Amino acid sequence: MSTFAEIFFAQRKTAGERTGAARSGSDTPMIQSTASIAHAALDARAPAPRWVTVPHRDCKPAWKLRMIGPMTTLAPAAKETIYREARTELAALLDGVYDPVAAMASAASVLHHRIERASWTGFYRVVAPGLLRIGPYQGLPGCLEIPFDRGVCGAAARTGESQVVADVHAFPGHIACDDRARSEIVVPVRDRKGELVAVLDVDSHHLAAFDDDDRLGLESIAELLSGHL
Ligand code: SME
Numbered sequence: 130m131s132t133f134a135e136i137f138f139a140q141r142k143t144a145g146e147r148t149g150a151a152r153s154g155s156d157t158p159m160i161q162s163t164a165s166i167a168h169a170a171l172d173a174r175a176p177a178p179r180w181v182t183v184p185h186r187d188c189k190p191a192w193k194l195r196m197i198g199p200m201t202t203l204a205p206a207a208k209e210t211i212y213r214e215a216r217t218e219l220a221a222l223l224d225g226v227y228d229p230v231a232a233m234a235s236a237a238s239v240l241h242h243r244i245e246r247a248s249w250t251g252f253y254r255v256v257a258p259g260l261l262r263i264g265p266y267q268g269l270p271g272c273l274e275i276p277f278d279r280g281v282c283g284a285a286a287r288t289g290e291s292q293v294v295a296d297v298h299a300f301p302g303h304i305a306c307d308d309r310a311r312s313e314i315v316v317p318v319r320d321r322k323g324e325l326v327a328v329l330d331v332d333s334h335h336l337a338a339f340d341d342d343d344r345l346g347l348e349s350i351a352e353l354l355s356g357h358l
Contacts (some may be wrong), residue, residue: 233254
């Protein structure tokens with residue numbers, strides 16, 4: 130099986146020859162093809178790879194593009210370590226980036242691949258008074274809209290407080306986008322002015338997958354994100 134890097138470089142060379150990107154200095158075709166290449170590599174991947182981002186010498190700083198590739202080993206880490214490393218990785222990815230979609234998409238990916246018990250990781254954005262709409266996420270398709278008076282996401286948005294739910298079946302009004310969901314955590318996400326702009330939702334198929342350490346970790350990620358929103 131080709132490694133991600135092999136596929137990436139082969140495709141990049143082809144894209145460069147086809148479009149003249151390498152000569153013109155434009156990285157856009159390369160970036161556009163990266164997602165599909167990465168997805169193809171993931172489809173063919175070995176069981177349970179973990180992912181790490183590393184700086185790539187050819188990337189222009191303006192694009193903040195990083196090579197990604199599978200790590201061979203990653204010992205189970207304490208939650209504090211998982212969130213600290215996620216925060217460091219995300220800070221590097223988003224350095225100089227002030228784009229809500231880029232910020233939320235990167236956070237969803239980084240967190241989803243680091244939180245082993247996560248079945249769904251993503252954002253619901255505030256799009257109107259009292260209304261959340263789905264944003265960037267990883268996992269199966271989620272519900273498109275959630276009013277503030279429904280579900281765990283709604284409760285986080287309505288109260289402005291993080292919600293840690295050990296058993297979603299015991300939570301009145303829980304919305305089951307995936308009927309295997311057993312527990313979840315939702316933290317509010319604010320922009321630089323302190324306005325609620327989204328909630329970050331992580332769901333699990335395991336009961337009581339999240340606790341106060343996850344809340345602290347995800348709140349620190351939300352705090353980092355607020356500087357990019
Ligand atoms: N569980 C959420 C709904 C969103 S999804 O599960 C993706 C809730 O009750 O707010």
